[in-house]
Amino acid sequence: MADEPKDAPAGRDYRETLFLPDTPFPMKAGLAQREPERLKHWAEIGLYHLLRKQAADRPKFVFHDGPPYANGAIHIGHAENKILKDFVVRTKQMAGYDCDYVPGWDCHGLPIEWKVEEDFRKAGRKKAEVPAVEFRKACREYADKWIPLQREEFKRLGIEADWDHYYTTMSYEAEAAIAAEFLRVVRTGLVYRGSKPVMWSPVERTSLAEAEVEYAEKTSPTIWVKFPVVGFQSVSGNTLGEGPAGVSVVIWTTTPWTIPGNRAISFSPSIQYGVYEVESIEQGLAFEPWVKPGDKLALADKLAEDVMRAAKAAAWKRLDDFDGHGVVCAHPFRGRGYDFDVPLLSGDHVTDDAGTGFVHTAPGHGADDFVIWTKHFGQEGIPFTVDAEGRFTKEAPGFEGLEILQLEGKNLGKDGPANKVVMDKLIEVGALLARGQLKHSYPHSWRSKAPLIFRNTPQWFIAMDKPFRDGKTLRQIALDEIERVDWGQKRTGDQVGYNRIKGMIEDRPDWLVSRQRAWGVPLPIFVSKADGSLLQDDDVDARIYAAMKAGGADAWWATDAQVFLGNKYKAADYEKVEDILDVWFDSGCTHAFVVGNPDAPTRPSFANPVGTIYLEGSDQHRGWFQSSLLESCATRGRAPYDEVVTHGFTVDENGMKQSKSLGNIVEPQKVAKENGIEILRLLIASAEYGDDLRMGKIIMDQSTETYRKLRNTLRYLLGALKDFGDGERVAAGKDLPLLERWLLHRLWELDRTVRQAYETYQFRVALSAIVEFCNVDLSAFYVDVRKDALYCDAPSSLRRRACRSALDQVFSRLTAWLAPILPFTAEETWLTRFPDDVSVHLRTFPETPAAWEDDFAGEEVARLREARSVVTGALEVARREKLIGSALEARPRVWVADEGLLASLQAIDFAELCITSGVDLEAGEGPSDAFRLSETPGVAVKVEKAPGVKCARSWKYFDPATALPGFPDITPRDALAVQEWDAARA
RNA sequence: CGGCGGGUAGCUUAACGGUUAGAGCGGGCGCCUUAUAAGCGCUUGAUCCGGGUUCAACUCCCGGCCUGCCGACCA
Structure with a gap:
């Protein structure tokens, strides 16, 4: 083109003289291919280390990563979580902080234990046959297999982190640290041994998690049992009048073997009860019923008839109302080693749908039973009536050694003698009112298919309400710290997160920290056989810590107790606890071994931070937020974080939970491959992530x-x-x-x-x-x-x-x-x-000069744009009427009523603003047939066709008479530009 | 079942006890062909349902429906 004769006045192609946008930056992103290349590039230049180096002197802001579980491929929930974290880390870094990000993994726990157990089973070995150390090694290898896989998936999301120095809860250092943290809690005096009923499989001699339980049909005996009323704790409110003489409270149960464990009877204050007297019994029966005329039975009114029929009573009458408050009964086996009182307790779990309206309460054998008992009496008085194999202990006098389930032979898992012997004894003492059989849904082990029982077992707890630090309890300290921490108020302006965690801490029971499992960190404690106290000795603790740091948690099992105890104590005098810690205790300790104390941070970028944030899904109020809070409050008297941010969960496009069975799962790996991860990042950034995230x-x-x-x-x-x-x-x-x-x-x-x-x-x-x-x-x-x-x-x-x-x-x-x-x-x-340049990520957000604030310009342009919208509206009408196509074909005439606005329009090139080839501004309201917009009164527009010829360069219509010599077909402005262009290339 | 949330156009969302519920995207209809698998204009379209408080309710209260999270050996 430059070869074209420059004196060719008309017909010159001016395209090359324009300054059209010019960039190699492609319109099509090709994210799926390019993102991995970019990641590789960042890894090559060591971007992460450049960030740290560059920010070394900046204020430190600690982002502490909540560890995902090292099992399976990452799902979209992981992606949301990690991407939000990345947003925080990157914005903090660019806002001028040093924001280090050490990712971590949670490694101990049941899911891995299950998988490994399954692997062994496939190889033909039962868990019981595998030595603990070998089993734990397999668990470790399993977790180790997943960490690098998940790490690569996280990297692919574009997460900037110290991927080469991640933490795990199973590193020897971490395991030693977790054990040491627990010993710190022991020193506070908060750790005690109590008990709790758990799902227990006598056949497998193990406790089961809820997920290991399946429900199946089972036929059980049902019995109605009389508990004679013996007195009142309070005389107020009872309506029996003449007193309790001769009245029995009747309970109903499908587990006769739990009768020796009975310690209370539950009733509901919202159920109507009455005292019923039996008048006659059914005639012509093949057996003699246990019920006798004259028996006085307390029953729920709604169920009285059912009970009477079951007992074969023919006629009965209601004597009076019955109020359970304060009533005390005798155990049916009173005089035979069961001489305690059986109080009636008011409970919400009681219904009058079935039974008698009174619920047999054996605190060692049922969840509701345990809850209502501990609510009234704490851990006191809960008997251990059944041992690990499901045999009665000496705390069930008269029944010692009897099995609930058969443990061997062809009838493995079938009922043992316990039920029958207990029922016979009830008949013998005259306490059995009736019995029958019931087919019902009953918990079974998903492995052995054998029936399960609830069994009270000794467990270790951390006390929530025992004063220990400046006279404060753990609950009080945690609640105080909750006040100090920002639970998302800064982000949402509401108190939802605060209310949630506060409610949970206020209500929660003592922390049950022991588990009868294999894959985890032990409770590294010795219990005195003489008095049950916990050994507290710095030297012993130091030996435990050193051994575990060198050999991991295995050292606890692999090392002889005497080695830890040294010369001062005899192994024979102490019980070495074999339980492992709740994995929540593990992750609750991450602050200790990842972030460290303020005075002993694990890395320089964590020293003296201006703030520490945790960011996880809102389910972690129950989990990591809480366990970290309690652990840190117990050991340090403060929360390990200053801010907690939560997000919701990913659901499908209809707001339904994503699940395999629904087939509505969005996989981050697939998104990365098909759309590019930036699309997902953008989606997450544009959502209110506190709510559920639709995908x-x-x-x-x-x-x-x-x-x-x-x-x-x-x-x-x-x-x-x-x-x-x-x-x-x-x-x-x-x-x-x-x-x-x-x-x-x-x-x-x-x-x-x-x-x-x-x-x-x-x-x-x-x-x-x-x-x-x-x-x-x-x-x-x-x-x-x-x-x-x-x-x-x-x-x-x-x-x-x-x-x-x-x-x-x-x-x-x-x-x-x-x-x-x-x-x-x-x-x-x-x-x-x-x-x-090296990377955009080494920049900080550019400072914006205060002088850029220009309210006049802001308001002025807003007004101009309003006027402009009237013109564009008018142009649209003209376009529809085929008067014009391009806006440059128009020269609108604009009437402006407001003088100030008119002056503003005159002060600038309003035609340029409207992208028309000119504009005629006039004062006044304008003709009635002009175009107007109701939201912009005082502006009227009539569109006229622009006169003149079309500039060959800018396509604006202009008066050819104004053309510069030599450039008849372009405007003077364009002519000057072309001259400049030509000169630059001369 | 209990505890805590959520429900505003097709989508992501804004708003406040008070103009006609705002925006972006999408959809529809056009324009341009000098951001061109682009750009511009116009347009369409919403407060889950039922009560109540109030002069006035998307907003506050009650009830329902749908939905998410949590509910002690799951992480």
């Missing part, structure tokens, strides 16, 4: 659209800023045209919005402000208006230089603000413009 095709498509818009905006900026340099820059000031003053003002506003939103973890607020700015302010207005100047003005034009200077500032901020959310695209954009 589905429509939402992904929308996120893709948003991505396109952002990418195209960045691409346009790159194209428009080609070869922009400091020499061209126009500083902010009075010289700046109104539009650029306005644009900088908008950046100033956005800067505040974005910073504050990031500061309060409201990524959605920041992102929507950015996206709206790109759509509404930049694309649909500023860029559209300034395109003419950008493409057609001479490079020396102040207008064009001001425009490019302002766009340069836009570029600087957009790339920074988007970097935490779209780390790949931000990097691609930044390095496209500055290929010699």
Whole structure:
């Protein structure tokens, strides 16, 4: 083209003289392929270490990673969690902190134990036959297999972290630290031995988790048993009048063997009870019923008839109301070793749907039973009536050694003699009212299919309500700390998280920390056989810690007790506890061995932080938030965090839980492969993540659209800023045209919005402000208006230089603000413009000069845009009427009633704003047939066709008489630009 | 069943006891062909249901429906 004769006045193709956007930055992102390449590049330049090095002197902000469980491929919930964490870490880093991120894994616990057990079984070995050390080794290997796999999946999400120095709860160091932490708790005096009924399989001699239990049909005996009333704890409120003489409270149960364990009877205050007297019994029976005329029975009114029929009574009458409050009964076996009182306790779990309305309560053999008993009497008085094999102990006098279930032979798992002997004894003492059989759903082991029992077992607890530190209890300290911590108020402005954790800590029972399992950290304690006290000795503790640090938790089992005890104590005098710790205790200790004490951080970037944050799903109020809080309050008297941020869960597009059976699972790996992970990151950033996060095709498509818009905006900026340099820059000031003053003002506003939103973890607020700015302010207005100047003005034009200077500032901020959310695209954009720079992620958010605040420009342009919208509306009508196509074909006549607005419009090039080839401004209301918008009164528009000829370069219509010599087919402005262009290439 | 949340256009969301419930995306209809698998304009479309408080309710209260999380050997 440059070879074309320059004196050819007309017909010259001016296209090459335009400054159209020009950039190698592709419109199509190709995220799925490019993201892995970028990750590789970051790994090669050691971005993580560059970040640490660069921020070494900055204030430290601690982000402590809650460890996911090292089992299975990551799912979308992991992705949401890790991506939100990444947003926090990156925004903090770019806001000027040193925000280190050490990822971790939770390794102990049942799920892995199950898997490993299954592997052994497949290899033909039962768990009981596998030596503990070998079993634990297999568990460790199992976890070790998953960690690198999950790590790679997390990396693929674009998470910036110290992936080479992650923590695990099963490292020898961690296991030793966890044990040491527990010993610290022991020193507070909060650890005690109590008991609790658990699901127990006598056949397998083990406790079971709820998930190991399945329910199956079983036929059980049912018995109605009389408990004679012997007195009252309080005389108030009873309506028996003449007293308790001769009345029996009747209970019903399907487990006769639990009668020796009975310690109470539960009733409901909302059920009507009465005292019923038997008048006659059924005749002609093949046996003699146990019920006799004259028997006085307390029963729920609604169930009295059922009971009487079961007992074969023929006639009865209701004597009086019966109120259970304060009533005390005798155990049916009173005088035979069961001489305690059996109180009636008021409980909400009691119903009158079946039975008698009174519930047999054996606190060692049922969950409800245990709860109601401990509510009234604590751990006192709960007997251990059944041993590990399901045999009665000496605490069931008269029944010692009897089996509940058969433990061997063909009838393994069938009823043993216990039920029958107990029933015979009840008959013998005259306490049995009736009996029968019932087919019902009953818990069984999912492994052996044998029936289960609830069995009271000794367990270790951490006391919530025992004063220990400055006279305060663990519950009080935790509640005090809850007041200090921000539970998301900063983000949401509500008290939901605070209320939730507070309610849980207020209500929770003592912390049950012992488990009868294999894969975990032991309770490294010795119990005195003489008095049951816990051995507390610094030297012993030190030996335990050293051994575990060198050999892991295995050292506890592999080492002879005497080695730990040293010379001071005799192993024979102590019981070495074999239980393992609740895995929640493990993860509750991560603050201790990952972040460390303020005075002994595990790494420099954790020293003296200005704040510490935990961010997890809201289910962790029950889990990690709570266990970390309690552990740290017990050992350090303070919460391990200053802020807790929570998120909801990922559900499908209809708001339903994602599950395999519903087939509505979105896999992050698949998203990365098909859409690119930035699409997912954008989706998460645009959601109110405190609520549930919906995932589905429509939402992904929308996120893709948003991505396109952002990418195209960045691409346009790159194209428009080609070869922009400091020499061209126009500083902010009075010289700046109104539009650029306005644009900088908008950046100033956005800067505040974005910073504050990031500061309060409201990524959605920041992102929507950015996206709206790109759509509404930049694309649909500023860029559209300034395109003419950008493409057609001479490079020396102040207008064009001001425009490019302002766009340069836009570029600087957009790339920074988007970097935490779209780390790949931000990097691609930044390095496209500055290929010699290292990384956009080493930047901080650019400071925005206070001088950019320009309320006048802000309001003025807002007014101009209102007037503009009347014109564009009018143009649309003209277009429909085929008067014009392109806006440049029009020259609207605009009547403005408001003098101030008219002056504003006259002060600028309103035609440029409307992208028309001219505009005629007139004062006044205008003719009645002019176009108006009701929301913008006082502005009227009539569209007229632009006169003149179409400029061959800028396509604006102009008066050819004004053309410069030699350039008859383009406007004077274009002629100057072409001259400049030609001169530059002469 | 109990505890704690959520329910605003097709989607992501804003709003406040008080104009006509705001925006972006999408959809529809056009324009442009100088951001072109782009850009511009116009347009469509919503407070889960039923009561109550109030001059006024998406907002506060009660009840229902749907839905999510939690509910001691699951993490």
